[in-house]
Amino acid sequence: MTSLFDPIKIGDIELQNRVAMAPLTRNRSPKAVPNDLNVTYYEQRASAGLIITEGTPVTQQGQGYADVPGLYLPEAVEGWKKVTAAVQAKGGKIVTQLWHVGRVSHVSLQPDGQAPVAPSAIPAGGKTYIVNDDGTGAFVETSAPRALEASEIPGIVEDFRKAARAAMDAGFDGVEIHGANGYLIDQFLKTGANQRTDEYGGLIENRARFLLQVVDAVAGEIGAGRTGLRLSPTTPANGISDRDPQPLFSYVAEQLAKRELSFIHVIEGATGGDRGFQYDGTTFNYDAFRDTYRRAGGRAGWMVNNGYDREAAMEAVASGRADLVSFGRLFIANPDLVERLKAGTVLNDPDRNTFYGGGAKGYTDYPSLDAAA
DSSP states (O other): OOOTTSOEEETTEEESSSEEEOOOOOOOOGGGOOOHHHHHHHHHTTTSSEEEEEEEESSSTTOOSTTOOOSSSHHHHHHHHHHHHHHHHTTOOEEEEEEOOTTSOOGGGSGGGOOOEESSSOOOOSEEEEEOTTSOEEEEEOOOOEEOOGGGHHHHHHHHHHHHHHHHHTTOSEEEEEEOTTSHHHHHHOTTTOOOOSTTSSSHHHHTHHHHHHHHHHHHHHOGGGEEEEEOTTOOGGGOOOSOHHHHHHHHHHHHHTSOOSEEEEEOSSTTSOTTOOOTTOOOOHHHHHHHHHHTTOOSEEEEESSOOHHHHHHHHHTTSOSEEEESHHHHHOTTHHHHHHHTOOOOOOOGGGSSSOSSTTTTOOOOHHHHO
16 A cells, blocks of 8 residues: 555656645745755755745746745845755755746836736735835735736746746756646636636636646746646635636646646645635536546646645545645644654644744744654
8 A cells, every 4th residue: 555655756756755845935035035044944844755845936027925035036046056955965855836926916026016917907805925114024915917918928938938947957856837826827727817808718728728838838948757737726815716617627637638747736625724615606526637637648646735634644645546745834843744744743833923924933943853852
C-alpha cells in the first residue's frame, strides 16, 4: 500500500516523500527581493517532498500584495538563488509559484499607480495588503480594475514564459502556475469575473484559452515535466464564482491531459475553509474531475489541498485518490512537519497574528521536535 512517506517521481522531479508545502503568502520580502530571512524559512522546511514557494509575481503588474518576492528583477533572481541552494543542499526540492493577481490588487502596487487589469472591469471586492508610508502594514479594499485589451494578452503570456526562465536561472527544480483562488487565470476561467465576448470569453474553450496559452508557453520554455499547475474549481476566494464549474473543469482536465505536466495541484472547496463548499446552484465532484483527467490519459502527479490532517492525508494517498498532499498552515508552524506526521506526534499551533508581514517572529522561530526536546 502506498504511503504518504514513500518517494515519487512527478514529471522530471524526483521527491523523497509525498508531503508538499503549499504556497503561503508571508509578506517578508521588501521591494520584491528574497532576503536572508526567507532563506532560513525555506531551508528549515527542506524535508518536505516538495516546497512550492509563496506566490511570485511575474511582473509588477501581476503584484497584488506588498512585500512579496517577485521574479521580474535581477536582484530577485539573485535572492532566489540563495533560497534554492539552501533547500537543495539539504536534499529538498523546490518550485516557485508563478503569479499574476489580475484584479486583486491596489493602485499603490501597480506601475505608475494604474488600475489593476482583469478579463472584465468587475471589481474583486475584498481586501489586499499594502505597506503605508510609515512602514506599517494594512489591509485595504482592492482597486477597481480595467478590462484587458485582447492585444495585451499575448504580452502577459510572454511574461509567464520569461518568469519561468528566470525561475530556472534562479535554480528552481520547476514552477507551479497559479491558476487558482480568484487570480488572473481563474478570472478568465470563471463566469463571475469574465464577461468578455471575444475569443477569451463566453464559451468554455474561450475562457480556458488564456490558461492553456500560459501552460504551453511555460512548458515550452522549461519542459512540461518541470511545470505544475494549481486550480481551485469551487473556491469563492477573492470574489470568484462560476455558474457551472463541472463542464468547465472537465474540459480543462481533458486539455491538460494532452500536456504531460509534472503535477496538478487541486484546492478542494473553499480555500482555507469548507472542503465541501459549492457555488450557489451547482454541484462539483472532485473525484469526477480527477477521473476525467486520468481517462483522457493524464499522468501528472495529482496533489490535493485544503485542511488535510495526518489521517486524511494518509488515507488520500493510500486509497489512490491523490498522489501527494500539500499542507499550508501546518507548515507555517512546523518546519519539520514531515517528521512530525511520520511520528504522529504533537504539532505546534500557528500564530495568526504573524501570518502577514513582520520579521522572524512567527516565521523562523517555531521550534522543531529536536529543539523542543
